Amino acid sequence: MDNIAVVDLTRPLEELADELGRSFSEFGFAVIRNHGIPDDLVKRVEEMQKALFELPTEAKMAYAIPGGGGARGYTPFGKEIAKDAKVHDLKEFWHIGRSLPEGHELAGTMAPNVWPNELPGFKETMEEVYAAFEKAGDRILRAIALHLGLAEDYFVAIVKDGNSVMRLLHYPPLAEGAPEGAVRAAAHGDINTITLLLGAEEAGLELLTKQGKWLAVDVPEGALVVNVGDMLDRLTNSHLRSTTHRVVNPAGEAARRSRYSMPFFLHFRPDFLIDPLPAFVGEGDSPQPPITAHDFLQQRLREIGLA
Template identity: 75%
Template sequence: MTEIASVSLDQPLENIADEVGRSFAEYGFAVIRDHGIPQELIDRAEAKSKEFFALPEEVKRGYHIPGGGGARGYTPFGTEKAKDAEVQDLKEFWHVGRSLPEGHPLAKYMAPNVWPGEVADFRETFSELYSAFEKAGGRVLEAIALHLGLDRNYFAATVEDGNSVMRLLHYPPLGEEAPEGAIRAAAHGDINTITLLLGAEEAGLELLTKQGSWKAVDVPEGALVINVGDMLDRLTNSRLRSTTHRVVNPKGAAAKRARFSMPFFLHFRPDYVIETLPECIEEGHESEAPPPISSHEFLQQRLREINLA
């Protein structure tokens, strides 16, 4: 069996497009090295994230926005649960989204960001990281376009001013108070176009293979894990797979450690209509392609399923 692709982004994308595409078709995942996000920025962001999650519970909860679907600010421990899961995940998180000027045609889809006043330079650090994630994501999408035989810039317009969200995640040390059967992140698929994940070096991330077994994703220090989301799966008629994945509870000493990570959920524009690419429809099977749907409508459907809307 082939392995999950692990490639450097610091080379002509033509060299890696098909290797990344093969990995997305088989596993829905690839590992990207030399992604261009400066290590100094990553270290700074990790420090700011830890500083925020160390704040008193009542301070953090002051940034929770009831009725906001978790789109901005703080989501408390034990809120989100995977689709069809019985119990909530063992995590808390903070969301940073796109900031659009007032009067922008897409502003109605995106709430303004909130920023914790208790953590110095939080806004500056995560605004910078958000931009760096977008740039790296754009390069990955370019490689995907090349693999699919599209113009290399095909995806640029589809994600411009997209509803992308950066999540700062904290999985606390495992305590005895955890509900029976709860794990850090139960089996789920991502809703968005592609996800870029920083901080997956610590063991625990697993994907479900086509054969139905769980496979650990091994990540070199500082690399990005990229996975296909449901929107890209739908656009490509499952040629590129959105794969079920989870974060399992560690054993031994690792169970007593907190886990921190930063996924960036790269989204299409809210008004982009996800309509299966002709290149991904087999002749004579046109009627089997999923019906067109706006990315905003698709997102709302899925947020209701995972207890966030």
């Protein structure tokens, strides 16, 4: 099998485990159908997402937090830059994270959420879809654990209260005079454990294969794209690959319209020590040294210009 796996998440975990593991090992990506996030909820979120980015610039900028590293609220167009890229990406986005109760032991590593006053029901809708993403992510991680030869619930404790972030993403219509070489999202790897992406049906998402060729990710309508992040790559000593990917600029009519998507960056707990699993460290390997998920995140955020 040499294609990105397309799997039905309602199938037994034992059947999913090796199919997902094979795809994540070869490509770092898989496509998930019947992921359990209700269609009506997705539609409501998409409508609010469009309304959010249609707000006047001055209204959105009121929710941009100076010194916040883009962790919550609004990040304007032309701010984020891929590691080692020369120009900024052509996108704007809004981050929603976990809401922790007052006095929680991890509150110092997670900023409180920011909610736009202009959009009634925004908070409730986004918290509902955040929880749905977590539920889908839990099932995917259980399948990954089985593929790795671990207990099915291995990841449950180490992602509990993790610093997972949902990104509402807007790529505006392509404008004349954009910086030379600027694309909607330059080649990059994700920082986190796994990413669950809704809204990738429109062409543009591409991954870099082991052979060094760009491969378009073909996504059925309503499906999730899931990819391995750098944290899981590090934990498995690259048995599961965090693959470089990008969103290229479209041609023709697609260039004149906005593109919206919604990635959910599922994270380990900030205090989890990412130390390569012994089963995946062979003789003569030089695995990355242990580092907490929080320290790793801060290191990478500095590299992409958000901290």
